[in-house]
Amino acid sequence: MALFSNTATLLSKELRTEFRSRELLTTTSVFILIVLVLFSFATNPGTEEARQFAPGLLWLAILFASSLMFQSCFLREQVNDTLSSLRLAVSDPFAIFLAKLIANTLFLLLTEALMLPFFAIFYNISLWSKLPALSLVLLLGSVGIAVAGTAISAISAQARMRELLLPLLLLPLLTPVLVVSATVTGSLLDRDPVVQWKGIAFLGVFDVVFLTALWIFGQYFLEE
Amino acid sequence: MSTLALPPTGLRFENIDKRYGGLFALRRVSLEIAPGECVVLAGRNGSGKTTLLRIAARIVSPTAGKLSFPGAVGDSAAGRPGYVAHTTMVYDELTAEENLVLFASLQDVPNPTARAEELLREVNLFERRDSVVRTFSRGMRQRIAIARALIHRPSVLLFDEPATGLDPLGISWLAKTLGDVNRSGCTVVMSLHGESEVSALATRAVQLDAGAVVADTKTGASLRSILSFGGA
Numbered sequence: 001m002a003l004f005s006n007t008a009t010l011l012s013k014e015l016r017t018e019f020r021s022r023e024l025l026t027t028t029s030v031f032i033l034i035v036l037v038l039f040s041f042a043t044n045p046g047t048e049e050a051r052q053f054a055p056g057l058l059w060l061a062i063l064f065a066s067s068l069m070f071q072s073c074f075l076r077e078q079v080n081d082t083l084s085s086l087r088l089a090v091s092d093p094f095a096i097f098l099a100k101l102i103a104n105t106l107f108l109l110l111t112e113a114l115m116l117p118f119f120a121i122f123y124n125i126s127l128w129s130k131l132p133a134l135s136l137v138l139l140l141g142s143v144g145i146a147v148a149g150t151a152i153s154a155i156s157a158q159a160r161m162r163e164l165l166l167p168l169l170l171l172p173l174l175t176p177v178l179v180v181s182a183t184v185t186g187s188l189l190d191r192d193p194v195v196q197w198k199g200i201a202f203l204g205v206f207d208v209v210f211l212t213a214l215w216i217f218g219q220y221f222l223e224e
Numbered sequence: 225m226s227t228l229a230l231p232p233t234g235l236r237f238e239n240i241d242k243r244y245g246g247l248f249a250l251r252r253v254s255l256e257i258a259p260g261e262c263v264v265l266a267g268r269n270g271s272g273k274t275t276l277l278r279i280a281a282r283i284v285s286p287t288a289g290k291l292s293f294p295g296a297v298g299d300s301a302a303g304r305p306g307y308v309a310h311t312t313m314v315y316d317e318l319t320a321e322e323n324l325v326l327f328a329s330l331q332d333v334p335n336p337t338a339r340a341e342e343l344l345r346e347v348n349l350f351e352r353r354d355s356v357v358r359t360f361s362r363g364m365r366q367r368i369a370i371a372r373a374l375i376h377r378p379s380v381l382l383f384d385e386p387a388t389g390l391d392p393l394g395i396s397w398l399a400k401t402l403g404d405v406n407r408s409g410c411t412v413v414m415s416l417h418g419e420s421e422v423s424a425l426a427t428r429a430v431q432l433d434a435g436a437v438v439a440d441t442k443t444g445a446s447l448r449s450i451l452s453f454g455g456a
Contacts, residue, residue, distance in 0.1 A: 002332070009329045017317045084283045085313035085372065088304055089330035224284050 002091040003098070010086070010099030018107065024072065028065040028111045033118060035061040040122035054123045055185035059178050061115075063145065063171075066108055070149040071166055073100055074157035083222065093219040097150055101214075104146040112138050130188045133195045137188065140203035141181035147210040148173050154221040177206050232259035232409040233295045233303065233379035235280055240289035242275050242435075249275040250286070250435040257413060259295050259379075262406045262425050265415040266450050267432035273415035274310070276432070277382045280413065281307040293380065304331070305380040306373035310388065312365045313372060316358040320349050320368050323357060324375055331376040343371040348397070362389035370401065381405060383414035387422050395421055419448070 018024055039057050043050040077083035086096050120127045127134060149170060156165040184199035235257040242250040250272045257263055265273045278284040279291060282305070296303050307313075314323040321340050328336035344350040347367040352360070357368060366389045373381060386402070387395050399421035406412045406425060416423050429450035431439035441447050 006330055009326060013315070013318070013326055016322070017315065020317055080316060081309055081311040081313050082315055084278075084281075084307075084309065085327065086330070087283060088281060088307060089327050089376075224278075 003095050006090045006092065006095035007098045007102070010090075010095060011102050014099055014103035015106070018103070024069050024107055025110065027068050028107070029114055031065045031068060032061045032111060032115045035064070036115065036118055036122050050123055051125065051189060051191075052186070054119070054125065055182045055189055058119060058185060059141070059182045062108065062112065062142070063174065063178060065111060066104070066142075066145050066149055067167055067170060069104060069107060070153040070170065071163070073104065073150060073153040075153075075162065078157060087222055093222050094215050096222065097154070097214055097218045100153075101143075101146045101150040104150055105142050108142040108146060109139065112142065125189055130193055133193075134185065134188055136200060137181060137184050137203070140200060140207060141177060143207045144177040144181075144203055144210065145174060147207060147214060148177070151210070151214050151218070151221060154218070158224070177203060180206075231295060231297060231379070232411060233293045234259040234261070234411060235380060235413065236290075236292045236294055237276070237280075238290040238292070240276070240279060240286045240291065242272075242279065242284065243287045248435050250279070253289070253432075253435070253437055255430060255437065255440070257411060257428075259411055260406070260409050261427055262402075262412040263414075263428045263430060264423055264426040264450075265413065265430050265432060266417075267415075271432040272435040273432055274384055275435075277307070277384050277413065277415060278309075280380075281305050281382050283307070296379070304376070304378060305382050306376070306378035307382045307384075308366075308369050308373045308386050309384050312357070312369040314357055314365075314368055317356060319354050319356050320344060320360075320371075321353040323368065324371055327372050328375045333376050339375060343374060346401070347371045363391060363394045366390055366394070370398070374405065378410065380411045381413070383412070385415055385417065387416070387420060398422055399425060 035057070039053070043053060074083065077086070087093060090096060116127060119125070152166055152169045152173065156162045156169065159165045180199045180202050184196045184203075187194045187196050235255070237253050237255045240250055240253040241248065253272070253276060265276065267273055275284065279286050282291070293303070315326075318326065321337075321344060324340035324343060325336045328339050333339050341350065341353070344353050347370060349364060349367055349371070352364070357365065360368065366386070370386065383402075386398055390398055402412060402422060403425050412425070414422070426447065428440070428442045429447050430437055431450045439450055441450060
């Protein structure tokens with residue numbers, strides 16, 4: 001029970017500080033929007049070629065935007081050594097991770113929700129009928145990115161070359177989840193849409209495995 | 225100032241070593257601190273005071289040796305030491321009250337808002353309770369850091385140079401606060417440089433040099449001699 005009450009307290013702190021500063025949401029939203037606009041000029045929207053590139057581009061934009069988010073996730077806890085005060089205060093260090101990864105997932109989903117209408121307009125894709133399945137893929141993919149990203153953020157925040165270490169560790173780790181997410185999204189956006197349940201199941205398994213690993217090993221990532 | 229939530233607790237360091245790579249920060253440190261003692265750690269910069277306090281706060285794990293808390297009851301939040309470091313360990317983007325309520329809630333303090341307001345009055349920050357910590361002066365930040373450490377009525381308090389950033393009035397306030405806390409039965413361990421109103425509270429002084437305990441005394445002249453040690 002202490003895990004859940006600590007997580008709820010920390011999550012409310014994460015949300016309050018972010019909505020007060022709007023630091024992450026602004027950066028990630030602007031970044032994703034710029035990527036989508038630039039690529040819509042590079043390819044001819046509405047063509048079959050653009051339709052084929054769009055899912056990969058969408059997930060690439062999400063990946064890079066999320067890595068901006070993870071860069072500061074644990075780094076801002078080091079400004080006043082607040083990570084130490086959190087470790088002193090919480091009963092279970094997993095609460096720190098759980099709150100951060102829920103907050104990161106929420107921020108990612110919010111950014112994606114803001115971005116989807118622009119994506120549909122720029123690439124001339126009707127999303128309305130595919131929205132339930134697409135939402136599921138975005139949710140599972142975002143959870144996967146947030147779990148791995150939060151863990152790597154905690155590890156890299158303590159390192160000397162942290163700016164280099166985060167993408168170096170994060171990108172290979174997220175390759176499977178990105179490949180599957182892009183493939184599943186691609187078949188959803190096809191002229192004859194298909195829901196690839198195997199891909200969705202893979203994303204679910206990835207999330208559960210990484211969340212369990214974080215629960216078991218997370219406390220070691222926080223040690224000085 | 226603070227009534228303990230649990231019975232007084234002591235501290236026991238047994239052959240503590242701490243290595244950072246090939247560098248020894250602490251070498252075979254053994255210390256027994258009785259419940260209710262007020263101990264000053266003295267020594268030059270880099271002598272290992274901060275590392276010892278961070279190990280006592282359980283923020284850093286020792287490379288070898290054992291830390292225990294004689295007299296500790298269970299593993300409740302109140303049994304965790306209160307720790308004031310060089311940094312404030314609070315969030316600049318949150319208000320003074322939000323910070324204290326956050327740490328009170330995390331440590332299962334009954335009625336966190338009431339406890340936060342009680343402490344804000346005691347550290348003379350009640351009027352600024354709705355201001356974000358970012359806008360505070362160094363001295364005010366130090367007061368909020370001390371309030372955070374006291375929020376769960378700990379049995380052991382660890383202070384790393386607590387007078388840093390405080391003006392003479394602030395130092396008098398700190399000495400009174402620490403005196404009250406110590407008299408309520410709380411064990412206090414603090415690192416200090418030189419003699420001050422705060423060091424006058426000490427009933428024991430331990431001098432560290434190059435990570436090892438080189439002097440440990442409770443008697444008048446020796447105590448003052450260690451406390452007056454500059455630690456430059």
